[in-house]
Amino acid sequence: MSTWYVVWPGMLLLGAALGFCGGLLGIGGGILAIPVLALWFGMDQSVAQGTALVMIAPNVVIAFWRYSQHHPIALKLAASLGLISILVSYPAARLAVSLDNATLRWIFIGFLLWLIAYLSWQLYARRAGDAPPRILPARWLPLVAVVAGAFSGLFTVGGGTVSSPMLVRLFGYRQAAAQGLALCMIVPSSLVAMATYTHAGVVNWWLGFPMAIGGLTTISHGVALAQKLPDRKLRGIFVLFLIVTVALMLPK
Template sequence: MIVDVVMYLLLGAAMGTLGGLFGIGGGLVAIPALGVLFGLDQQLAQGTALLMVLPNVLLALWRYNQRNRISVRNAMMLIGPSFFVSWLTSLWAVRVDAQSMRIGFVAFLIVLTLFNLIQMYWRKGDAGLELRHRNWLWLLGVGSGVTAGMFGVGGGVIATPILTGLFGATQVVAQGLALALAAPATVITLTTYAVHDHVDWLMGIPLAIGGLASISWGVALAHSLPERLLRSLFCVFLVICAIMLCFRV
């Protein structure tokens, strides 16, 4: 039992570092890791990952806001629709066949990787603190809510590349806004998964503690890396996650 707890703490620390680095809370790597290493079905892996993600997202959000003040107006335009849509989608996701859910998650990661690569080399306009097309942020909130409710990931994973590619945000500004978007959606999605017994609390709590202890390192590292390198690492990270999940399909 003690060995298991230590292992979960260390795994949570690794995921927390990655979550801070990429502004994703650690859930994207936790889901395939829990499925491949511990044999959890897709919904249980997602619910347990959400338990780890929530405190990590809140801490990372605080750290990002300390370094680069997050626009409350922009954040609220994202949060409102995302919160409602993620709740509706999560009610449906807990009833989907686990194998179908896993296949869908792999396809989601592949599409996301391709989008990241395309926008990294074809993005037009200069990145900055002020967003382009700000009035369309609500639509991004809806899309993020769908993926948050369905797969347990949304803010950092889908919002960050879109905020940089279409709205003209820098990578760091985008990751801070994505964390603000992810926080309330994570709360409602975790609640739904927990009500339907798709959370392993004995595993998730040590993972969360380990993540909290390390996520600040990832945030500091994110602010020290060149923009293109950070994006390239994010693409590599997505590919690794997809490959891990393919072993369970």
């Protein structure tokens, strides 16, 4: 621990970069932090996910606050969706910490590959002038909270990556507004997941804490930029972001 003055500056800068990406894409930056921690620090998949949560939890709180300023969310809706995500995220997090690391990593990679394929098809379909997506009524929004809670608990970062496309595709939200509502579901489930991972002893607070501080300094700037970008460009950045993540996570 005596080398904190060597390690912490780099972790602060890493957290700042990831926090900006998280604010821009509405995902807390953790989806890229996990492979970085696994590769640079040799962490097991579960430890990398738990440590990333230290940065994710405060970042998503700030990001949700900033997004809600541009896209207000009804308090009753936020509370109900948040409660559902909590009820689902706890058993999902318990399952994650019980899996072996190789299995957990390949499940995560498979999820990201599916998401890349889906979002890429969505971008192509819109360019080709396909019919607008089917819009579901708002009473089906709890389904998104269930999915967000499950992925937040299992992967610590999956809630935002899967719920934002669902809100855009199925409920007709604009990309930035969808990312704001997705954060509403991620905030409580991330806190529950962090408590579960901490209890299981798979969190490196020594590295996670400076990343969290760095992320808090830049996440608001990412949110501000997200409000200025066209929907299509924001989705394209999202896809590229996921491709980089998968490339980092594949076994070398």
